[in-house]
Amino acid sequence: MKPSKATLLLxxxxxxxxxxxxxxxxxxxxxxxxxxxxxxxPRPIPAGLDNYRRVLTDIVFWRAALNNLVILVAxxxxxxxxxxxxxxxxxYPTRCRxxxxxxFFAPMVMxxxxxxxxxxxxxxxxxGLATRLCQRLLPGQxxxxxxxxxxxxxxxxxLPSPSLAAIFVTICWQYVGFHLVLFMAGIAAIPQDHxxxxxxxxxxxxxxARHVILPSLRPTIAVSATLSIIGSLxxxxxxxxxxxxxxxxxxxxxxxxxxxxxxxxxxxxxGQGSAxxxxxxxxxxxxxxxxxxxxxxxxxx
Amino acid sequence: MQRLLRHLLLLxxxxxxxxxxxxxxxxxxxTDADVLEHPFAWPSSWQLRSYGDVLAAGxxxxxxxxxxxxxxxxxxxxxxxxxxxxxxxxRLRLWHLPFLLALGGALLAAQRHPALHRALQARxxxxxxxxxxxxxxxxxxxAAVMLAALAAFALSxxxxxxxxxxxxxxMLGMMIPVHVTLIPLNLxxxxxxxxxxxxxxxxxxxxxxxxxxxSVLILRNAFDAIPADLLDAAQxxxxxxxxxxxxVAIPLAKPALATLVIFNFLTCWNEFAFALTLADSRRPTLPxxxxxxxxxxxxxxxxxxxxxxxxxxxxxxxxxxCAQRHxxxxxxxxxxxx
Numbered sequence: 001m002k003p004s005k006a007t008l009l010l011x012x013x014x015x016x017x018x019x020x021x022x023x024x025x026x027x028x029x030x031x032x033x034x035x036x037x038x039x040x041x042p043r044p045i046p047a048g049l050d051n052y053r054r055v056l057t058d059i060v061f062w063r064a065a066l067n068n069l070v071i072l073v074a075x076x077x078x079x080x081x082x083x084x085x086x087x088x089x090x091x092y093p094t095r096c097r098x099x100x101x102x103x104f105f106a107p108m109v110m111x112x113x114x115x116x117x118x119x120x121x122x123x124x125x126x127x128g129l130a131t132r133l134c135q136r137l138l139p140g141q142x143x144x145x146x147x148x149x150x151x152x153x154x155x156x157x158x159l160p161s162p163s164l165a166a167i168f169v170t171i172c173w174q175y176v177g178f179h180l181v182l183f184m185a186g187i188a189a190i191p192q193d194h195x196x197x198x199x200x201x202x203x204x205x206x207x208x209a210r211h212v213i214l215p216s217l218r219p220t221i222a223v224s225a226t227l228s229i230i231g232s233l234x235x236x237x238x239x240x241x242x243x244x245x246x247x248x249x250x251x252x253x254x255x256x257x258x259x260x261x262x263x264x265x266x267x268x269x270x271g272q273g274s275a276x277x278x279x280x281x282x283x284x285x286x287x288x289x290x291x292x293x294x295x296x297x298x299x300x301x
Numbered sequence: 302m303q304r305l306l307r308h309l310l311l312l313x314x315x316x317x318x319x320x321x322x323x324x325x326x327x328x329x330x331x332t333d334a335d336v337l338e339h340p341f342a343w344p345s346s347w348q349l350r351s352y353g354d355v356l357a358a359g360x361x362x363x364x365x366x367x368x369x370x371x372x373x374x375x376x377x378x379x380x381x382x383x384x385x386x387x388x389x390x391x392r393l394r395l396w397h398l399p400f401l402l403a404l405g406g407a408l409l410a411a412q413r414h415p416a417l418h419r420a421l422q423a424r425x426x427x428x429x430x431x432x433x434x435x436x437x438x439x440x441x442x443x444a445a446v447m448l449a450a451l452a453a454f455a456l457s458x459x460x461x462x463x464x465x466x467x468x469x470x471x472m473l474g475m476m477i478p479v480h481v482t483l484i485p486l487n488l489x490x491x492x493x494x495x496x497x498x499x500x501x502x503x504x505x506x507x508x509x510x511x512x513x514x515x516s517v518l519i520l521r522n523a524f525d526a527i528p529a530d531l532l533d534a535a536q537x538x539x540x541x542x543x544x545x546x547x548x549v550a551i552p553l554a555k556p557a558l559a560t561l562v563i564f565n566f567l568t569c570w571n572e573f574a575f576a577l578t579l580a581d582s583r584r585p586t587l588p589x590x591x592x593x594x595x596x597x598x599x600x601x602x603x604x605x606x607x608x609x610x611x612x613x614x615x616x617x618x619x620x621x622x623c624a625q626r627h628x629x630x631x632x633x634x635x636x637x638x639x
Contacts, residue, residue: 001532003459003542010543011459015452015513016467018444022486022510023474029485086314089307100311102625103319108632109621111571111588114614117595118325121603129324132340173318181633205303223636234478237573241592255480255574262484263578270484277481288476 027281034274044271051275059157061276064252065283067239070160071253072232074168075175080224083176084217087183088209101184105177112174116241119170123149123242151245161250167242174238175231179224186220187213222295229291233284254280322618329607336603351608358426358594370428375616377404378435382566382620385442386627387559427612430590437501437586438569441508446561448509449516450554454546456517457524458532468521474514475635482507483578490579499581507575512565515635523557524550563631570617587613 003011037047055061086104090097107115122129131147138145154161190213198208214221236255243251252260254276262273328336329351331344339345356364356371455461456468486507490497497503527550535545551558576586582593594609621628 001459001536001542001545003455003461007542008455008459008461011451011455011546012467015448015471015517018448018506019471019474019510019513022489022506023477023482023513024470026482026485026489027477029488030481033485033488086311089311092304092307094311095308100315101629102622103315105625105629105632106322106618106621107318109567109571109617109628110614111591111617112573113588113591114610117591117606117610118321121328121606122321122324127337127340129340173321177318178633181629182636185633227636230476234480236480240574255478258480259483259574259578262487270488273484277484280478281481284476284478284481292476 030274030277030281033270034278036271038270039268047271051271052279054272055275055279060249060252061254061257063157063160063249064254064257066158067160067164067250068232068235068253070164071168071171071235072229075171075228075232076225078168079172079176080179080221080228082172083179083224084183084214084221086176086180087187088213090180090184091187091213101177101181103177104180107174108178110174112237113241115170115174116238119173120150120242123166125149125151148245150242151247153247154250161246163243163246163250167238170238170242171235179228182220182224183217186217190216219299222298226291226295230284230288233280233287254283322614325607325610329604329611331604333602333604351602351604352612354602354605355427355594355609355612358597367426367428371431371612373404373407374428374431374435378431379616379620381435381439382562383624385439385566386562386624386631387555427587427590427594427609430585430587433501433584434570434587437504437508438566440502441505441512441569442562442565444505445509445512445516445565446558449513449561450520450551450558451546452513453517453520454524454542454550457521458545458550459542468517471514471517474511475518479507479511480574483574486575487578498579499584501580501584501586503579504569504572504575504586507579508569508572512568516561516565519557519561519634520554523554527553559627560631560634563628564634567628567632 033044034051035047035049036044037050038044090100094100123131125131125146125148128149130149131145134147135143135145148163149166150163152162194212194216195208198212203211234255235253236259239251239253240256240259243256258273258276258280261267261269261276324340327344330347330349332346332348332350335345353364356367452471456464487498489495490503490506492498495503497506531553532545532549535549540548571588572586573588573592576589577592580586580589582589585593591609591613595606
C-alpha cells in the first residue's frame, strides 16, 4: 500500500515521538551530560573529557565491569546448562509436567524486590536458612558458625567477591524457569522419529541427549544465550538490592555504579555517571550488534 | 528405576525452587521467636498479627480500612489485567456503567479521603501502592500497545522510504540497557523541564518508550502473517489504510495483542530501577512501597516482612496460577517469536 503523507504521520508519529523523547534523546543527553561538570555550583560547566578520565581511572568502575563479565560468563556456563538439563529431564514422559513448568517459572512473575527481600533472610549471617542448613550439615565447630554470605570481601582485585556467587544463586533461582520454558518448547519441536531412530540404533539416553537433542536445540540455545548476554549487561535489581552489605569496591555492576554516582545521597555526580552510561552503551552496542548479525546469518543458513 | 530416579531429581529441584516461597508464607503466619528457633519446623502456633501490622502501617492507618481498600484493589487489578489480556471476555453494557462509575468514584474518593491523605504524607500503605501501580500500568500498557500497533502496521504493510531504518532504530531500544537513560530522564522529568518527578505519571513516558520496541517487533510479525489477499480485497473495496488497520488487521492480531498486554503489564508492575529514581516515596508503586517498608522496619521482625511479601506477591501468583499458560507464553513471547 502506498499511503499519503498524512496517513503515514498518523501511524508513525505517536510511537516515534514517545520513543525519541524518552529513549533516544536521553541517550544523546547522556553524551552531552558526560562532557559537563555538575558538582561545582548550580549550573554545569564544560569539563571536556575529565569525566571519562575519572571513570576510567576509577578502580570501582573496572571492578563493576569485571562483575558484569563474571555474571555474563556464569549465566552462560551455569544457568543455561541447568535449564537445559532440567528441560531434558522433563522431556521424558513425566507426571505433572505442567506443574513443574509452572513452579519453576513462578519467580519470573514476582517483582525482584520481593525476591531480594526473601533471599536476604535466607542469607542472614546468624539465623538465615542458608546458615542454619550449613550448621546442621557441618560437624563440631561448624554448628555455631556465622556465615557472611552477602558481605564477604574479595581476596584480590582480580577476583570478584565470593558474595557475588551467593547473589548469582538467586539470579539463577529467578531466571532458570524462563530458559527452561524456552528449552522445553525447543525440545517439543524436535520430530519424534529422530528419537525413535536413535533408540532403534541402540543409542543410550545420554547419547540421545548429546547427539539428538543438543544439536536440534542450537537455535534455542542461541536465543537463550543472546538474552542472557543482553540481560547481564543490563543487570541492576538484585545486585543493587542484595549487594548493600558488600565492600564499596566489590558490590557494583555498571548499572548500579551509574545509579550510585548520580542518585545516592550526597553524590549527584551526573557528569561522571553519564560518562559511565555512555561507556556502557558503547559496550552494549559492541557486543550486541555482532551478536545479532551472527544470529541473522545463522538463521539464514 | 531410571524413571523413579528422574522423578526424584526433579522433585528435589522443585523443592529448591518452591521452598523459599513456602517458607515465606509459613513465616508470615508464626511468631518471630518461633521462626528464629525452629526455622525449618512446621509452625507450632498460628497467628495473623503480622498481617494486621502490615495493614495498619500507612494508608488509612487502620488495618480493617486498609484491608477493605486492598480487597477492592486486588479484584480490580486482576480483572483489568485479565480483560486487557483478552483472557476473559466482557462486553460493556449500558447497565454496567453506573456500577463502574460508582466503583471508580469510590476508589478515587478513597484515595482523596482527607484521613488517607494525611496518613500518606507520613507513610504510604500497600493498599495505596496497589492503586498507584494499577493506574500506572493500565495507562502505560494501553498507550504502549496502541502506539506500537499503529507503528507496527505501518512498518509491516505501508511502503515508505526509511522503513527499515526506523524499524532498526526501534530494535535498538530493545538492546540498550535502560540504565543509560536514568540520569538524563531524571533531568527531563525534573523541576526544570517537565516537572513530573514524584508523581507516578512520571513513569508513564519511560515505560511506554521501553515497551514500544518489543511490542513493535511482535506486532510487526503478527501483521506480516496476515495473508496479503485479505488486505488487498479490503483495499479494492475502498478501505483506507486506517479502516484496514482498524477492521481487518487489529482483529486478526488479537492473540499477539493479548500476549503483549501480559508481557508489558508484568514488566511495568515489577519494574524497579525507574520507579526508584523517578517516583516519590510518598506515592510509590508496589515494588517501591515494599522497598521502603523494608527500610523502615530494618531487619528486625521476620514475620512482618514476610507478611508484606505475601501481600504483594500472592495476588500475582494467584493470577499466574489461573492463567499460567497464557502468562508463560506472554513473558517468553519476545524470545520465541523470532
